[in-house]
Amino acid sequence: MPDTPYTADEMMTIAAARMLRNGAVCFVGIGLPSAAANLARLTHAPEVVLIYESGTIGSKPDVLPLSIGDGELAETADAVVSSVEIFSYWLQGGRIDVGFLGAAQIDRFANINTTVIGDYKTPSTRLPGAGGAPEIAASSGEVLITLRQTRRAFVEKLDFVTSTGHLDGGNSREQFHFPGKGPTAVITDLGILTPDPVTKELTLTSIHPGVPLEKVIEATGWPLKVAPELRTTAPPTENELRVLRDLQARTARAHADEL
Amino acid sequence: MPDTPYTADEMMTIAAARMLRNGAVCFVGIGLPSAAANLARLTHAPEVVLIYESGTIGSKPDVLPLSIGDGELAETADAVVSSVEIFSYWLQGGRIDVGFLGAAQIDRFANINTTVIGDYKTPSTRLPGAGGAPEIAASSGEVLITLRQTRRAFVEKLDFVTSTGHLDGGNSREQFHFPGKGPTAVITDLGILTPDPVTKELTLTSIHPGVPLEKVIEATGWPLKVAPELRTTAPPTENELRVLRDLQARTARAHADEL
Amino acid sequence: MLQLSEAIRQHVHDGDVVALEGFTHLIPFAAGHEIIRQGKRGLTLIRMTPDVIYDQIIGSGCAKKLIFSWGGNPGVGSLHRLRDAVEKGWPQPLVIEEHSHAGMVTAYAAGAAHLPFGTLRGYLGTDLPKHNSNIRFIECPFTGERLAAVPAIRPDVTIVHAQKADRRGNVLMWGVVGVQKEAILAAKRAIVTVEEFVDRLEAPPNSVVLPSWIVSAVCQVKGGAFPSYAQGYYKRNNAFYKQWDKIAVDRDTFKSWIERHVTGTKDFDGFRRSLNQEAERA
């Protein structure tokens, strides 16, 4: 345990970062996934290749981007290509090992919704929409998802399926012959959920230190499956925390510009 | 008439060059079309835009290229794009005013053959093949063709249709809904043939100075239609001849390299 | 080389299908403002990532339809004017046609290539096709595989911002170049605003150059992508994006902001001055 206290969000980002293996080619969503992927790059995975859907390949930003197309991403990239090229040749072309996504809603089979809460025509909340997510979910070798765990987010039934996870579970995803195997982990501020090898239902396999199991169950909108051998996530190391906080401090300074 | 004598090939190149209006965007085949298009650029059409299928847009070569992808074409271009882009966005995309082609064989409806003489499987002469020609013929706003006029080249029936001209004549080309209107002139060393407005049959509408009409008829493998008001091509001007010869002399010097 | 106001007057007509493209970078804000200033109506707007400039255009009542794949204020949140138009019909109803990014780039590429449709491995298993009849499925004639198809995008006019143009009107852009080239090549007419005119482009080999003859008008608007950015010229003004959330959340605040800074000014320079004066007063 580090002497330094840490927040649940920090634990989430650090746990998500750890899932990314060194050398992996990662298609990075903006926000939480981008923070985790860059933390990975700055700690255990210096050779990770970060691709942003704005067409930047091999970005090595010094500060986290606010938008998916910040200048920092282009300036530090090995190559910058057009939108057509990034989606057709690189993502659809099968060059991505890991798609790293956020979500507004997720169901037990890791299908995700980033489109609307409520009815499509008369939504209670209109979200930004699909962006790159549906095809990231279909074409990446595997998919990591990171979001905060609440009953509003972890729902029995999605209001809208924006991106296909394991569909109805079991082999149901296979009908689409996607090149990628779909979500392999969901990393939240409370723990890590992974799909059951057979049913594909998300199962809590690791719980973050100090989080009561009841809290995770309560934060899940379906009867949560818990692994018989539930692990406890290793707490953040001093190094992980320092690198993450330095990154976030640099980011805050860079984005605190005046009008 | 110029004092300087000139060859039939020079007359052909100069007559072909004159067909290209200033400012036209021209997709240029290698060889005779390239010579004519560059002569146009160096005389009456300084604003002509020359596009080569190697992806060079707005090439202004000082010497004629030996190959379709000579360095000179890239170095003097406004833009150099990939092969996929030049064929899909620029040619198929409908950005070309004039396609300028050569041919090995041509029929009375200006369909052309650059594939084989004789049977496809057991040819008497194997030619290089289609290259860009079929889609240049389909997608350019109009098509100019230039080749030497002989009975072997101007045939009753093509051994192979590589590129579609006016098909079987009349409205028959329309069945394909090509964006372009097809061949509008065939410029040879003997004269200029243009399709009849209704039947689309190639008709001799201009004869080069000093060429006997019988010679043109003999050099054509079908009973050649001759326009009732047959014009005589204006002979080369001193300026046209000088510019063409300077270009060819520069070209010969540039390509006379040692092994 | 035209005044932007004249270019918009000549090339953007009421009822047109209009794409103002830019993927976070080089967003043609100045041109969008001129559309608002001239009170264009009934536009079908296209864009992969409609953001603040589309929020402004939609909130000003210029648009009847939006074709898009991700609508938000990047890094900040919702587009309140877009939502108000879709959900409450204010100031007028907005029909949406919603895609994924992969679908949009495929549709633009098909438009640029003069194909009626494009094919992609996409949309399978999602609810998007249920709400969008322009997402269909076809079979590969060789393997029998099922693939998604989208119709080509062919805007009446595409508008983009770029770094520079030469005196002949050839345009050079670099950095995050998004789908701009395809959007230009797919369109019947094209307007480009640039940071500056130069004597020679000095374009590196194989860079993104738009030859003058595919562009209908090139207009110099220094800073014309503000508050987005122009690589090599100025950075993204993240503070503006954050501030926009507060302006756009309320109809009256929005209206008075547009009246004060956009319709109440003559051009983009006027807009920037008006904004600066307000900031100084605050």
Next chain:
Amino acid sequence: MLQLSEAIRQHVHDGDVVALEGFTHLIPFAAGHEIIRQGKRGLTLIRMTPDVIYDQIIGSGCAKKLIFSWGGNPGVGSLHRLRDAVEKGWPQPLVIEEHSHAGMVTAYAAGAAHLPFGTLRGYLGTDLPKHNSNIRFIECPFTGERLAAVPAIRPDVTIVHAQKADRRGNVLMWGVVGVQKEAILAAKRAIVTVEEFVDRLEAPPNSVVLPSWIVSAVCQVKGGAFPSYAQGYYKRNNAFYKQWDKIAVDRDTFKSWIERHVTGTKDFDGFRRSLNQEAERA
């Protein structure tokens, strides 16, 4: 960063589908010679513009099939070895699958995009579909228009030549770049030969960069595109292309030339020395 001979040994196997691409510029001659030297057999060769290097590979008996759209010695004439293989089956029969350039680029792009086929406005009214069952026709699901379709090209290995690579193996090419990027991205494995290794690529924005992780092997072969050219390094040796016509027209002359200069030498440096010695003696 491997010896070329080792890269060819590891990545090109008898019976493979192999694309050596290059549109006049940056043709990977050195790699082609190494294929001949190692006596590969039963290859299916792909290339838009098979020229002298394919004439040499085919004449050496390495290939059983050729997929192409224009086969000639640019600016000179026929490929005699290609014709001899197709027409007389010497030194072994060569099956051909013949396309147009537009069809080939569509097929490569489909391969790079992992689509089973690509669509184009092409081939209509021509005799090409009569002799190539891989040219089919489909209907647009929106407009009903009839369009041509070709199956994706997915080579086992693609080989290209480029100007430079950095120490990490990232590759930069510029000038006429042809279909090389698509050919690399469509392939299972990729070999790149480069003029030089540099500490930093210093690639201009949006230039053609192949990241190291999509390339199986990068090998330095200075002058490896001779007699074609490498923009910024050396010019096309037009004299060689003209001379080739005389060498290739006769089986024995060809065989002795290959034995003397290619199979009789250790590597591309040896080939160049052998050629120079012969030129000096003459």
